[in-house]
Amino acid sequence: MHLTKEQPMVTGNWEKLVVVALPGFARREVTGPFEALALLSEGWPTMAGAPFIKAKISCRAALEDRITPEQARRDFEKAAREASRFLS
Secondary structure, three states: OOOOOOOOOOOOOOOOOEEEOOOOOOOEEEOOHHHHHHHHHHOOOOOOOHHHHHHHHHHHHHHOOOOOHHHHHHHHHHHHHHOOOEOO
C-alpha cells in the first residue's frame, strides 16, 4: 500500500482586499482565497459562467499552495465583475 502525504491548506490573505456587494450585506470585504471560496460556494448570486468556475478552481488551488493567493484574487475579481458585485 502506498500512502500519500496530504497537502496542507494555506490560508494566506491577499495583499489587497476585494470589496463586493452581496444580497443581505451592504458590502463585504474579502481578505483571501478561503473566504472567497466560501462565498462562491454558499451565497454567490450567479453560480455559472467561466469566471465563476475559474475563481472557484483558483481559490482552491491557492489554498492547496498550487498557485499564489494573488492569482486567485485576480480570478475572484473577474467573477465579481461578471456578477456585477465588484466594488473595489
